Amino acid sequence: MDSADCRKVRHEVKLLNYIIKNEPPRKRFCFHFWEYRIQLLNMLLDFKTTKKLLAEYKIPQAKAKIVKTAKEAILFSKQNGFPVVLKIFSPKIIHKTDIGGVIVDIENEKDLLTSWAKIEKIAKTKKTKIVIQKMIPGEQIIIGAKQDSVFGPIVAFGLGGIFVEVLKDISFRLAPINNKEAKKMISEIQGNKILNGYRNREPVNFKKLEKILLSLSLMISKEQKIKEIDLNPVIANKQDVFVIDAKIVI
């Protein structure tokens, strides 16, 4: 064993200590290890389980499939129609957009092939799977839930994009909620006007939106192992509401 190997082992041992003792590393150890520990302790549910769990609670999801080849991707698109989205999926990667892991608005077969080449490259280096999904028009919404350290299960509702991230326009309730509370959660955000339709746009399907909120509130109350859930984005239009992407931290 050379000295570099020795160092590596020492690091591993210390790392294990942190995991066991559940304490942050001292300053002189690099942040990287702390992150690693977090990844070990907080797991993202894998694609299949996420899909199954949402289905169990009758939360509607946009059609999606793990595909291995461009051929499979083309087949999916032909069966379900363009436009489609390609994205990487791995329980270890939390912010896939940050590394270029999401390609939207793929309109035709030619587009799909060039996009496939890009996403395959990322998927290979990051060792992730690739998911293809039908693209749905509508308003972007985020619906979330988590176990709060003081109050226990809570649910959150907001508009996607800058509305939640920059303006923090979001409403919260302790779960489980009833229909009345779900209605209030949706109506009390500032961005509610967007959902109600503006400039000739039709209002979204509020009934279905409320239903998802109620289901998620039930899920976070019942599934105590789940720490955090993001349904982000959820796309809502006049007819339908679908979960496009879901992240479940256990």
Added chain:
Amino acid sequence: MKLDYFFNPKTIAVIGATDRIGSVGRGLVKNLINGKKASAQGGSRRKIFLINPNRKKVFGVRTLPSVLKIKEGIDLAVIAVPAQIVPKVVEQCIQKRVKSAIIISSGFAETGQKGAILQDKVKQALNRADTPFVGPNSLGVLRPCTGLNASFAPLTPSKGNIALISQSGALIDAIIDASNGKSWGFSAIISYGNEAGLTLTDFLNWAKNDPKTKVIALYLEGLKNGRQFFESAKEASAKKPVIVLKGGKNPGSKKAVFSHTGALAGESQIYSAAFKQAGLAVVSSIEELLDISKALSWQPKCKNGIAVVTNGGGAGILTADYCFQLGIKLPKPSPAALRKIENSKLMHPGYSKSNPMDMVGDALSDRYRIAIEAMMSQKNISGLIVIQTPQTMTEPIKNAKIIIEAQKKWPQKPIVTAFIGGKLTEPAGKILEKNHIPNYPDPYRAVRAIQSLIINQ
């Protein structure tokens, strides 16, 4: 849970009783002895035993060296000895079988690890003995209607129907001082301290069923069991108004979060969501807490539909702005109401004929009377804000009397007033408040107060 021993004890032992100037024990003994006189006048005799092994006499009263030397049973032990001695004193109290205890002493979990261990020791002992207790690190418990002031607050507050339950003892001191000489008062004041024994939730459950309490006012910084509090607050607010002021709104240390929800669900956001969901009235300052407590303490609740009567255009416009901002509806005066006003021939021809009803600056009291009567008779008007600016011909005291009469005539419709100004309006303001009409020196505060009386539909 029965908390009678805390609020109306027949026998009290003060452990750490002293008359040394600048001590907590001195304040405690003074308050309890003063309260004893009040309780004697009220017909319920209360015996107070002073315990101090190092002093023979305190304020001329003989002391006992230990609680064990008392012959009678003890309903309430109030402990104000240094933290390190508390475990020993508590053991003696348990041996004596005291029925309840308040631990005033500080130096426990609030100071760090060592103090937390000491606190745990005390807690374990009292829990084993099944003795309910408050604290440690508590200002004490006050129950004005029984003359009990088991605290070291510098003043004793007057009787009333507001129950104040506070995590901070110093804030209680300030609020008692603020209430001094005012017409509102308290059914109980509780400083729950470190919550090793009875918790905020326990006292909330008690106040909810206390017949002397009409309004519950809370100050808190953090909750130990948020869910339990939430459930109890929901029940309490269905029975009587609960107002909450929360300190500590800065975003805390960032924990590792993986979702947008996790990142956005800041502590203060979740607290205020929980408060609102439980039906609590959330306020952001001590002033607002007291303003609203006062209104809820004195005035009935009402539907959304308020009339504003004013003798100043500017003040009326401001009031209308605030009403709009806070979602208060100002129904237009009906033709019948306007006819009534016109027929009186008292009104200035340039009066506003709308709501706010601006009677113009030279309005004398009879104009106030006719405008108030016309508006209050209207069916869709459920409450009233009376604004007065002190102009050269204004008659503040006469106006106050007219408002008091109106309140008697329409007891189901709340009235709040904003007699704006200072020296010129103060005596009238006092008369109003003596008659339980809340008066505020600023129209915004009056609007906020009446908003708290409006039933959400």
